[in-house]
Amino acid sequence: MSSRIREQLLSLLLEQGDAFTSGEEISRRLQCSRTAIWKQIEELRKEGYQVEARPKKGYRLVHRPDRVAPEELKPHLRSQRFGWSIQYHSQVLSTQLIAHDWARKGANEGSLVLTEEQTKGKGRMDRAWHSPPHSGIWMSLILRPTITLAQAPQLTLMAAVALTRALRRETGLDIRIKWPNDLLINGRKFCGILTETRGEQDQVQYVVLGMGINVNTLEDFLPDELMKVATSLAIEGGRTYHRVTLIASILQSLEEFYDAYLKQGFEPVRILWEEYAETIGREVRTETSQGTIAGMAVGLDPSGALLIRHQDHLQPVYSADID
Amino acid sequence: MSSRIREQLLSLLLEQGDAFTSGEEISRRLQCSRTAIWKQIEELRKEGYQVEARPKKGYRLVHRPDRVAPEELKPHLRSQRFGWSIQYHSQVLSTQLIAHDWARKGANEGSLVLTEEQTKGKGRMDRAWHSPPHSGIWMSLILRPTITLAQAPQLTLMAAVALTRALRRETGLDIRIKWPNDLLINGRKFCGILTETRGEQDQVQYVVLGMGINVNTLEDFLPDELMKVATSLAIEGGRTYHRVTLIASILQSLEEFYDAYLKQGFEPVRILWEEYAETIGREVRTETSQGTIAGMAVGLDPSGALLIRHQDHLQPVYSADID
Incomplete structure (x- = not known):
């Protein structure tokens, strides 16, 4: 309940921009007591939000921490189903593990696990994936497609196309796909996609689509052994990016391509994949x-x-x- | 440790048949104290074994309960890898659930979950599977084949062939396969096979092969709604069967067909499947x-x-x- 009020309060403050909003006004719009509001403002401050409080004027937001929490993400979501049900953790071993548990317990399609930091993130074949705090997008999306196990690998390619499209639009960078599941800029990897499938007989029961994206990671923070092969959007773009905006854009793109894939089959994905591929012609x-x-x-x-x-x-x- | 001594003790008593074995002899062969042996005999009695103890003569086994516990199964095993690592429980919700947990934690290929009774056994598409105590074989085998997700459904067919071959040999009954995963006698189902797969990208990580077999179930104990479609080996054969013997035979057959499948591909399975199928020509x-x-x-x-x-x-x- 209280986190819901906090979410609404934050939306309201964001909406007002630089202007102050009176406690009375907030109390009326959120239909809760001014004590409850004060409590939630204290909670926001603990999370790194700086809320200015002035007698007679009210409240305004002067600084937002860089978090991918649901209350930050939800105002940006343009997808219909993807990302509305969220498990958010400030630190986890791996979002894939949490998403598998959640899927087994019946999580709906589109449920999303988000974190600021993974301490044991992994890529394909159990390879370690470096996921430092607050610098990237580490997330896992639960899908429940009515397809066969034989078709499941197509989802990796679908996701690569959807992410490339969204991130090209948001950043203007020349993002390319390396077979089968890496995204590159200037030949260096900044994003990995991992699809893990659970099936019965020949049918898919669910898929956990894991995405690891180096967004604002700076060169000094990349492990030495990765310097030559890894990069981030910030390194390539020469600026930092608002992660929540990117996540919302990725989820919208994933939903569009996923729905099209289920309706029209693999052909549209195949054509765009070849268009975006680094691999083709080499x-x-x-x-x-x-x-x-x-x-x-x-x-x-x-x-x-x-x-x-x-x-x-x-x-x-x-x-x-x-x- | 103590369960290992119990296992060895039981093997020794079984080996001796009707003859008595002195406590001294047992103590020497098992390299443990007579107090330890006495304790294990008490444990065996709690599990339903009747061990006769005569002064100066020693011990002999006069009655064995009908259990599928490891110490009963292992003396019968003829497979090289399948069934040597066992989790045995007198009652579980479902052996599939336990096997999935075990596989995630790294269980080796051939690891087997066995139970006397399932309270929430399930077949395909989450359909309930009736698994009353001590009357059937309810088990799940963990496989780690290097195959693609697209090939995984072939394992269901491979398992149907392996079980049919083993159970025909053990019972002489005319067992037939109904597409894709049921075994029938005289048109009634007595066995279901369920393969659940976990994969990464297009590769299988592990498969849990679940088998439910009505062995000694009598007509009175079948649920009413199943009377016309279900049967058991005992109903069809007019006698009861030693479950442990059947399990050992099934595991040997599964291992043979599985190894042949990985080496020679699907063709040998395909030919035998058609030979055994109830479905073909209908x-x-x-x-x-x-x-x-x-x-x-x-x-x-x-x-x-x-x-x-x-x-x-x-x-x-x-x-x-x-x-």
Whole structure:
């Protein structure tokens, strides 16, 4: 209850900008006592908001901390279903773990786990993912598509396209997709996408779509071993970005592409993926269970496999690291 | 430790059959004190074993309860890897739930969850599965195959073939497979197989293979609503079966077919599945997302889809209920 009042109070203060709002006015609009309001203002201050209080004038917000909490995010949401049900934690081991537990307990499609910091974030194949506090977007979205297990990998490609579109629009940067799930700027990775699926027989029960995005991370804060291969939106754009705005934009884009994918199938995703891909038209080399495959990456097949021209035929590759 | 001594003690007593074994002899072979042995004999008695103790002669086993506990199962195991690591519980909600938790915590391939009774057993699509105490085989096996999500449904078919082969050999009954995951005798179901998969991107991380088998269930104990569609090995065979013997045989068969599947692919499974199928050559009708499909079931395609002759073409069906 109180967090709901806090959310409404914050919206109201944000709405007023630099102007003061009287306690009486707030009390009337939120339909609660002035003592309750005072209590919530104290709570906001503890979270890093600076609220100026002047006798006879009222309250105004003079500084907002950089948080991705629900009360910050919700006023920005333009999606219909994605991101309205939120679990927010200031620190977690990994948002994927929390989202899996939540999904097993019946969380609805579009439920979102958000955090400021992951202490044990992970990428593909259990590789560690560096997720320092307040500098990036570390989140997991629960999906419940009526598709088969065979189709599940298409969701990774769908998400890569949706994130690229949203982040290009928000930042103007030349974001490219590296097969299958990395987003790059100038050849360096700033974003990883991880889809984990749970299924019964051949049907998907749920998917947890994990996203890790280096947003305002500065070069000094990247681990040494990543300096040459990693980057962030801030490093590439030469400015910081408002994370909540980016999250709202990503969720809207994901919802649009996801709905289109369920309705029209994989083809629209496939076409845009090829358009955004760093990988297409390049010589690549990959290790598969059938040995090394080297050749030019020419596109995606209708199921989402990467087609590599190898010894005069097109070899589909379903999942692999490529050099 | 003590359960390990109990296991060894039970093996020794079983080995001796009707003959007595002296406390001294047991103490020497198990390398523990006679007090420790006495304690374990008391434990065995609590579990329903009747151990006769005669001064100067020693101990012998005169009655064994019908349990599927590890110490009963292990002397019968002929598999190399399947079933050696066991979680045994006298009662659980569902062996699938326990196996998923165990797999997430890193359980090895072949780890097995066994129980005497499930209070919330489930089949496909969360349908309830009646699992009364001590009358059936309720178990879940953890697999970690290096296959794609698209291939995972083939494991259901592989398991149906492996169980049919093992149970035909043990009982001599005419067991048939109904698409995709039921085993029947005389048109009635006595066994269901459920495969639940967890994957990352397009790769399987683990599969929990759940099996529910009505073994010694008598007609009076089947729920009324199931009387016409359900049966048990005992009802059909006119005798009771030693569950532990059946489990050992199933695990050996599963291991053989699983290893062959990973090495040689789906084709050997496909051929035997068609041989054992109740479904092939029959008129079937099924609801799919593309509408009703009715026609003769003619076989499996190379990926494991059921082929139905429908309006002059062969329609592959990947997962559905058929009438």
